Amino acid sequence: MRKRSRYKLLTYFAGAGLITFVVTLVLNNTIRLSMPKKTPTPKELYDVISPSTYRFILNQPELCLKKSPFLVLMIPVTLKDTEARTAVRRTWGQYGLIPHVTILHLFVVGQPAQSDPLLQEHLEKESKEYGDIIQMDFVDSYHNLTIKTMMIMNWIATFCQDAQYAMKIDADIFLNVHYLVDYLHGQGESSRKDYITGSVISDASPHRDSFNKWYISEDLYSDTWYPPYLSGAAYVFSTDLARKISWASRFVRPIPLEDVYVGLCLHVLGVKPAYATRFLGLRNLFEVRRLKYERCTFAKCIIVNGFNPQNLLRIWHDFQKSYNTC
Ligand SMILES: *[C@@H]1O[C@H](CO)[C@@H](O)[C@H](O)[C@H]1NC(C)=O
Numbered sequence: 001m002r003k004r005s006r007y008k009l010l011t012y013f014a015g016a017g018l019i020t021f022v023v024t025l026v027l028n029n030t031i032r033l034s035m036p037k038k039t040p041t042p043k044e045l046y047d048v049i050s051p052s053t054y055r056f057i058l059n060q061p062e063l064c065l066k067k068s069p070f071l072v073l074m075i076p077v078t079l080k081d082t083e084a085r086t087a088v089r090r091t092w093g094q095y096g097l098i099p100h101v102t103i104l105h106l107f108v109v110g111q112p113a114q115s116d117p118l119l120q121e122h123l124e125k126e127s128k129e130y131g132d133i134i135q136m137d138f139v140d141s142y143h144n145l146t147i148k149t150m151m152i153m154n155w156i157a158t159f160c161q162d163a164q165y166a167m168k169i170d171a172d173i174f175l176n177v178h179y180l181v182d183y184l185h186g187q188g189e190s191s192r193k194d195y196i197t198g199s200v201i202s203d204a205s206p207h208r209d210s211f212n213k214w215y216i217s218e219d220l221y222s223d224t225w226y227p228p229y230l231s232g233a234a235y236v237f238s239t240d241l242a243r244k245i246s247w248a249s250r251f252v253r254p255i256p257l258e259d260v261y262v263g264l265c266l267h268v269l270g271v272k273p274a275y276a277t278r279f280l281g282l283r284n285l286f287e288v289r290r291l292k293y294e295r296c297t298f299a300k301c302i303i304v305n306g307f308n309p310q311n312l313l314r315i316w317h318d319f320q321k322s323y324n325t326c
Pocket of ligand 1: 144
């Protein structure tokens with residue numbers, strides 16, 4: 001009798017052990033399948049995009065604290081883009097465009113490869129006058145846009161956590177601020193956290209032809225697909241993501257494609273970019289093609305791509321005057 005009960009106990013233990021083993025195995029596998037491997041990037045590679053590598057030349061550390069904005073527009077430009085900055089300040093970047101909704105804009109600038117003391121002096125004057133410029137000491141170039149984007153994420157995470165949304169938007173874009181604010185108000189609770197939207201690009205694969213503008217070597221990125229990402233022209237996100245994307249960048253090796261890079265960070269976080277479409281997905285609200293100006297078409301878009309400063313100024317007056325009659 002005693003022998004038998006001992007035997008029974010032993011089977012129980014063995015059974016429980018087996019079940020635990022199987023469950024752990026299954027769980028481990030599902031986790032491995034659904035989450036990408038997190039291996040920290042070697043230090044010398046991470047340093048290229050790490051915020052601690054670069055210093056501020058111009059900053060606005062108090063701006064957000066004073067205003068607690070609903071939305072902050074972060075606009076990458078270079079030192080010489082004076083005209084583009086002026087156009088943005090006079091159009092979609094102007095203060096007080098939407099009553100009772102605080103929207104701030106900030107231009108994010110690096111340094112030219114060859115220093116230009118005269119332009120730099122001009123920029124510092126502009127910064128004093130408008131208080132809307134951040135400058136850091138990395139070299140501004142197409143290849144370095146990933147650095148700039150990560151500096152934007154770091155700036156939001158450090159100086160602007162109180163804002164509800166941030167938007168990265170290029171200066172050569174038409175932004176329908178009215179529609180954007182309505183759209184964000186309409187998204188409700190689910191857009192307060194882990195939310196990012198824009199023109200989603202899915203099923204893209206790396207260009208392996210070295211003459212292509214978006215060429216990427218297999219050494220830098222070996223996978224045959226990119227995870228879904230947002231066109232770099234303009235995307236909006238809940239500000240909590242800035243800190244999370246900055247964190248995730250420790251595990252993603254820098255590549256010179258800034259929009260894909262953010263997509264890779266989102267993939268590490270398990271955050272899926274949200275589509276912004278109308279008419280059952282037939283119309284993209286973030287119109288990254290160039291469209292001829294037509295007031296009522298533009299009234300139904302959040303962004304339209306491809307405007308030089310003169311064209312932006314030219315259409316803005318007409319749009320503002322009567323977009324709400326469409
Ligand atoms: C990117 O910025 C770094 C830091 O300023 C600089 O050393 C490097 O030359 C830049 N790369 C390009 C391609 O401009």
